[in-house]
Amino acid sequence: MKNQSLLIISGPGLADCIDFEGNKYGEISPGQIEQVCLAKGEALGLAVDFRQTDDIETLFKWIERDIGKFDGLIINPCLNSQAALMDFEAYQTTIERVAPLKKPVIEVYLGNVFLPGSRLAGPVKVPQAEAGFICGLGVHGYTLAIQAIEGRISDAQ
């Protein structure tokens, strides 16, 4: 087991996010997403801390307070509430605040946020962030992100 660890945060209404294309690759629940992520992390030797919150302030707090304790962050902010635009600005600001830490961050959305009719906020636009972006791959987006962060960590060693 390596000593690296990964924080995975999913935001408000993960189940609603699953409803938007998240089941495209087979039905899946938030609990199953967590199990898939933990298994992928274990297979790659990464300790995964998987969290989900329906409270947007808690999401921001977790990012800002805890990212420094981990080797990477995977975030699915969801942000499909009616206040999504306001939330997105605050989310971007949070990512800006943690960008100087230079931790690898990958945003994951279950569905393709660019499809017509999507109510999900798109990718952050924070030039100084070390951020990747994945959408439209359902739960596989999470596992791809875990693989990519493990690759980044391995390459840096």
Added chain:
Amino acid sequence: MKISVINGPNLNLLGTREPEIYGYDTLADISGKCEKIGKAAGIDVVFMQSNHEGQLVTWIQEAINKVDAIIINAAAYTHTSVAIHDALRAYTGFTLELHISNPHLREPFRHISYVSPAVDSVVAGLGVKGYEYAVTLLSTIVLAPTKSPD
């Protein structure tokens, strides 16, 4: 099963053009690795690259009913090409838009993608390894739907 990996303008310069952004691997290096991954899964992975928009459109059209999935890095045409958007909408197989860097962290003119609304999925900012990850995912999961999520 077959995957076409379609690459747009200037990607023939990979390895030499702005390596701090795009890395030191050439497109031939990446192609070799991806073909190997596909071969292990019994899938033909075919790389192509052109600096010409019409050629990219032709390759997408030629894939219709013949190729199971397209991975497309339309590079700069991502932000301008309605023709590529229309061709992708005509294609019924699985589609994945790929970018080595994350366009949304770069100049504002790169924030608009005509490709993204016409594809199933988008992967950006994972470096040149994004190609290998995408081919692995498509080879082992997306084109093999009977398997478990991981």
